[in-house]
Amino acid sequence: MDFQISPRIEDFRARIAAFVEEELIPLEAREDSYDDHENIRLDLLDRMREKARAQGLWCLQLKQETGGQDLGRMGMAVCYEAMNRSIFGPCVFNSAAPDDGNMMVLEQVGTDDQKERWLQPIVQGKVRSAFSMTEPHPGGGSDPSMIRTRAEKHGDTYRIYGHKWYITGAGVADHFILMARTSDDPRYGLTAFLHHKDAPGWEIRRRIPIMGPEEHGGHCEIIYDGLEIPARDVLMEEGQGLKVTQIRLGPARLTHCMRWLGLAKRCVEIAREYAAEREGFGIKLKDRESVQLMLGGLAMKIEIGRLLVMKAAWALDQGSFARQEVSMAKIQVANVLHEAADIAIQINGARGYSKDTVLEWIYRYARQARLVDGADEVHRMVLNRFLDKEGSDFWKWQVADG
CATH class of the missing domain: 2.40.110.10 (Butyryl-CoA Dehydrogenase, subunit A, domain 2)
Incomplete structure (x- = not known):
């Protein structure tokens, strides 16, 4: 198993990370960046999208002939995680749901005429x-x-x-x-x-x-x-509608997980920064064992989510529907996102519950993660069906040819 990423993917990841840090994170702290529904204001979104497009950071998930960069699912996992360090990231890079999943399924199964009339306007950012x-x-x-x-x-x-x-x-x-x-x-x-x-x-x-x-x-x-x-x-x-749903929903569920990992890591980042500066009863929060246990546990659970996501991405890149892998990733990442937001708010205290950070935004957003694209319980039922069917082969290793 090779967990290295290519220099090309690392280049995209680094450029996305820089864009998020320099262009998007500062916007989150400004009240006038938001629309009435607490998302990035549309005229501001248009300006950020033009900047992202100018830097070649646009629709990375699609094939080059469609207008993307053909990163594959594994490359997407790396880049989407970096994008969603900011709550505004996915829509700026044209990788947000539901456009993301719709573009990928239209690219895969649409006719040439349908790609021209229905896909390209979304790719070009002209329609949602x-x-x-x-x-x-x-x-x-x-x-x-x-x-x-x-x-x-x-x-x-x-x-x-x-x-x-x-x-x-x-x-x-x-x-x-x-x-x-x-x-x-x-x-x-x-x-x-x-x-x-x-x-x-x-x-x-x-x-x-x-x-x-x-x-x-x-x-x-x-x-x-x-x-x-x-x-x-x-x-x-x-x-063939059921097949369309299978083609669309599996990868779309996984791209949710890719993005949610970025938000979970952002929660840990905010918590660690505050713990490093906040002092009470003669000791900084970061030096308290209880805080160390919380943050260390989150770091481990996020890494488990990353590994599950990457395995599912690999399986999709091999041509599998990856139903087991996607279900496991969906359960793990949805729950760790919610836990990360909750713990980060706890460490930040009243500051975390206020709107002085994005933690309360992420917390409210995170609760839907365990429902959208299949509730936790549905995915556990799916996994049990595979377990009943495969028995101990549920955990079998894939053997390489030759």
Whole structure:
């Protein structure tokens, strides 16, 4: 097992780290950097994006012919972690959800026409996108086979009827990937569609208030009432929607983990800085054994997360869906992010609970990590299924050819 990264990836990591330190971290301390939903103000985001693009730090996850740098999943793991040292980082480098996952799936399975019309505007930063899948009960959530939104075919057109909610980014999205049912077949009953915000027959019912902070465009509830989509805007083929979700959601879950590791490390950084300067009862916090145990434990858990993420990234680069590896990484990193924010606030005391640092922002954001893209319990169930199927082979080593 080789844990070294290439000089090219290290160059990107170092340049990203410098950009984050010099351009983004200072913005976090300014009240006027934020919009009404506690994310980076859009006009400021546009300026930062132009700077990142000018430095060649744009859409690194995509192939070079698409407009990226073809770093592979392992290179992405290194760079995404560096990007999300800042809470503003991912969207500045065009690597934030849901655009990130949408771009990768369109690049992988879109036709040439679909890549030109639906992918390139996202790559170029001209539009934002959303992935419209999750539904209220009794519809689909973590289990896409429960999706009830239906697509009725009329000649060369599909009409969509259904109800979606918690659709991230929908409030500012122009391009949508929509999951709908075209038959009752348990394996081939779902179809993925592409639609534009200006098409009639759908509406955003509300932007759902959340514990926050929010991604740009929020988390929206959507009604589809006769939206017409031409057959050429089916992604892959009719009945291949479940495969589209598998292709999209696995890597997207892992990229969440890559980014969350950066936030977890930032929490430790803030905690260590404060512990080094804060003194009480004649001793600095950093010299108290209780604080050392907390920070040392976090360092270990973050490193466990990094190793799980890198193994999953390696498996994806080998062409695997990496379901086991992604589920393990998702559980570990989601939980360590929440723990890192909690411990950092505890060490900082009232300062951590205030808005004088980004810790309270990260803490509120971190609570969703154990829910989005599959709750912890769902991923543990997935792992148990593999354990039942494979037995002791669950832990087998991969043997190299030759």
